[in-house]
């Protein structure tokens with residue numbers, strides 16, 4: 001990493017593909033925690049009760065039951081009550097568990113479609129993603145939010161529909177974001193050697209997992225995006241040798257970019 005004035009710059013080899021995180025990277029933590037999560041939390045009980053005859057929702061409830069360790073044989077009313085309790089507990093603790101992330105995506109769809117929600121994007125992220133795309137670098141998303149939720153966030157963004165920029169999307173169904181094996185699977189699906197792929201994230205444990213899989217990595221630490229309630233994981237950046245930048249403009253691929 002070099003420093004231009006006071007501003008750290010990550011000078012790295014031009015990648016063949018870039019995989020980006022969303023929360024804290026392309027988009028603000030505050031938007032996810034103060035707008036998206038409360039929207040889903042407020043609507044989840046009604047959403048489940050209104051969609052109990054939908055096979056997808058029934059499958060999701062069964063997945064919640066399994067992941068929460070609830071018994072198979074329960075009266076339906078008791079099962080729903082226990083599943084909702086598990087779901088609210090996961091939301092409270094921000095557990096990145098697939099059935100919850102899928103349900104949140106289903107609920108957010110209503111908010112995006114009515115115009116109540118607009119996906120927050122940092123202007124620097126949008127500008128650079130457009131430039132990299134125009135430069136022939138393939139772009140992918142890897143977020144704990146479900147693939148459907150990712151498409152909504154970029155499709156209904158404050159900058160319009162950004163989905164044409166992306167070649168593909170990955171969520172927790174490919175594996176957890178703190179596991180190196182997930183990045184190896186992503187590299188296989190992207191069809192590039194891991195050392196030709198750049199992963200962008202704000203979470204050091206995710207960066208280390210990607211680095212262990214031989215990805216190039218840049219950490220985002222956005223000075224304006226630090227709500228006290230979700231900040232502790234970011235404090236160990238100082239112990240890392242991974243490039244840390246404040247925004248996408250500070251990611252430099254040299255002459256070819």
Ligand SMILES: CSCCC(=O)C(=O)COP(=O)(O)O
Nearest residue numbers: 022023143144145149150153
């Ligand atoms: C797909 S937008 C909602 C983001 C979300 O639900 C989440 O848990 C954030 O996870 P990320 O991996 O993007 O930090």
Ligand SMILES: [Mg+2]
Nearest residue numbers: 021023024202
């Ligand atoms: Mg993140």
